[in-house]
Amino acid sequence: xxxxxxxxxxxxxxxxxxxxxxxxxxxxxxxxxxxxxxxxxxxxxxxxxxxxxxxxxxxxxxxxxxxxxxxxxxxxxxxxxxxxxxxxxxxxxxxxxxxxxxxxxxxxxxxxxxxxxxxxxxxxxxxxxxxxxxxxxxxxxxxxxxxxxxxxxxxxxxxxxxxxxxxxxxxxxxxxxxxxxxxxxxxxxxxxxxxxxxxxxxxxxxxxxxxxxxxxxxxxxxxxxxxxxxxxxxxxxxxxxxxxxxxxxxxxxxxxxxxxxxxxxxxxxxxxxxxxxxxxxxxxxxxxxxxxxxxxxxxxxxxxxxxxxxxxxxxxxxxxxxxxxxxxxxxxxxxxxxxxxxxxxxxxxxxxxxxxxxxxxxxxxxxxxxxxxxxxxxxxxxxxxxxx
Numbered sequence: 001x002x003x004x005x006x007x008x009x010x011x012x013x014x015x016x017x018x019x020x021x022x023x024x025x026x027x028x029x030x031x032x033x034x035x036x037x038x039x040x041x042x043x044x045x046x047x048x049x050x051x052x053x054x055x056x057x058x059x060x061x062x063x064x065x066x067x068x069x070x071x072x073x074x075x076x077x078x079x080x081x082x083x084x085x086x087x088x089x090x091x092x093x094x095x096x097x098x099x100x101x102x103x104x105x106x107x108x109x110x111x112x113x114x115x116x117x118x119x120x121x122x123x124x125x126x127x128x129x130x131x132x133x134x135x136x137x138x139x140x141x142x143x144x145x146x147x148x149x150x151x152x153x154x155x156x157x158x159x160x161x162x163x164x165x166x167x168x169x170x171x172x173x174x175x176x177x178x179x180x181x182x183x184x185x186x187x188x189x190x191x192x193x194x195x196x197x198x199x200x201x202x203x204x205x206x207x208x209x210x211x212x213x214x215x216x217x218x219x220x221x222x223x224x225x226x227x228x229x230x231x232x233x234x235x236x237x238x239x240x241x242x243x244x245x246x247x248x249x250x251x252x253x254x255x256x257x258x259x260x261x262x263x264x265x266x267x268x269x270x271x272x273x274x275x276x277x278x279x280x281x282x283x284x285x286x287x288x289x290x291x292x293x294x295x296x297x298x299x300x301x302x303x304x305x306x307x308x309x310x311x312x313x314x315x316x317x318x319x320x321x322x323x324x325x326x327x328x329x330x331x332x333x334x335x336x337x338x339x340x341x342x343x344x345x346x347x348x349x350x351x352x353x354x355x356x357x358x359x360x361x362x363x364x365x366x367x368x369x370x371x372x373x374x375x376x377x378x379x380x381x382x383x384x385x386x387x388x
Contacts, residue, residue: 005131011183012123012133013141018176019119020142022084024149025169026112028250029157030105031233032243036162037101041231045354047102047109048230052346054110062114077118077180084111085173091166108169122183140258147254154247162243204333211325211334214383215341220376221284222342224369225311226349228291231357231365238362241297249300253307260312273321274384280314281380288373292366324387 034044065071087108094100123133156164205212228235236246264276287306294300322334356365 005133008131008183009134009137011179013138015119015122015176015179015183016138016142017145018172018179019115020146021149021172022112022169022176023116023142024146024153024250025165025172026109027229028146028150028232029153029162029165030109031231032157032246033162033165034101034105035233036157037095038098039102040354041234041357042354043102045230045350045352045357047106048350048354049347050106051109051113052343052350054106055113056340056343056347058110058114059117073118073121074180074183077115077122078177080111080115080118081173081177081180084108084115085170085177087111088166088169088173092163092170095163140262143254143258143261147251147258150250150254151247154244154250158243204330204337208326208330208334210383210385212337214380214385215337217281217376217379217383218338219341219345219348221281221373221380222345222376223349223352224288224373224376225284226346227353227356227365227369228288230346230350231353234357234362235291235294235366236297236300239294239296239300241300245297245300249297249304252301253304256305256308257312260308261316264313264316268316268320273317273324274386276313276317277321277384278381280310280317281377281384283309284311284314285370285373285377286310288366288370292363292370321387325385 030048031041031044034047035041039047062076065076087104091101091104091108094104123138153165153168156168232250233243233246236242236249283306287303287310290299290303290306294303318338319335322338323331325331326334353365353369356368360368
């Protein structure tokens with residue numbers, strides 16, 4: 001590896017690390033921050049759902065702008081980062097105006113999530129032109145940064161105030177923007193796209209019915225996963241703990257996730273992907289059931305350990321599964337449908353989860369979620385197809 005490639009890899013790892021610090025703030029601590037502002041679980045769920053909707057509809061619009069005006073990925077990321085920084089400062093100034101905070105948070109949530117595929121694209125655009133940017137290491141640094149941020153933020157907001165969270169975003173984005181600016185590539189590399197003829201969604205669903213049922217099962221499992229993630233502070237308080245313990249729990253899951261993903265990358269060509277997917281589906285539900293039965297932080301921590309066999313295995317395994325299951329042109333649509341299923345689960349879980357926590361309480365919400373997750377796991381196992 002020459003010096004230029006080494007420098008680019010270091011910069012890319014820092015970009016991923018900085019980005020996942022913002023991701024931890026805006027997602028991992030959303031309920032803590034918005035709850036401190038005075039919003040109910042129902043309102044928090046609505047805000048997160050709307051944020052996911054902004055991401056869903058905003059991403060293709062942004063992609064069309066990039067194609068039409070030939071904007072560089074760096075430029076778009078810097079604009080999104082700058083706007084996110086401004087919105088974060090506005091959150092600081094609007095702390096005593098809950099309605100304004102809600103509107104600003106929805107937009108900020110959407111903008112920061114729209115940055116994720118673009119940051120991933122920075123790596124793959126280089127690789128397509130013979131420059132090896134190690135995405136796995138960069139993404140691993142992102143997970144480690146998320147874990148450490150969760151640990152530190154948990155103590156910070158408990159010692160001082162959750163309202164400090166936007167200041168963390170401002171500080172991190174101030175460092176991220178110039179870092180992205182220095183991560184340069186040729187205009188041709190950044191904007192070149194290969195056109196692929198793909199089947200329509202209707203034809204795809206008709207041809208790959210089993211896969212669509214598999215995605216339905218996954219949505220059921222992932223919806224409970226997102227309910228727990230979005231309202232984790234409610235669950236932690238239900239066992240008599242606070243934000244610092246929540247920080248430790250999230251740190252534990254994220255750091256084990258890093259270890260599991262790294263191990264998967266090493267052994268991916270020696271294992272049966274379909275078996276890995278089935279194991280991940282089962283372990284998702286094991287985690288959800290343990291969370292339901294948890295009466296202390298010890299059980300919560302045990303449930304969090306399951307993350308390394310659930311989410312951490314499913315995400316990379318699903319990528320390879322879809323790639324092997326379909327031909328090239330349909331694999332692109334398959335990958336996008338997995339992402340769409342995750343986003344849709346996020347929207348549903350945010351809306352339904354917030355209402356359930358307010359209306360029936362933590363225990364009943366977790367029970368309903370665990371039952372739905374169990375049914376989803378059964379569907380996933382029955383519809384996972386054998387691949388080479």
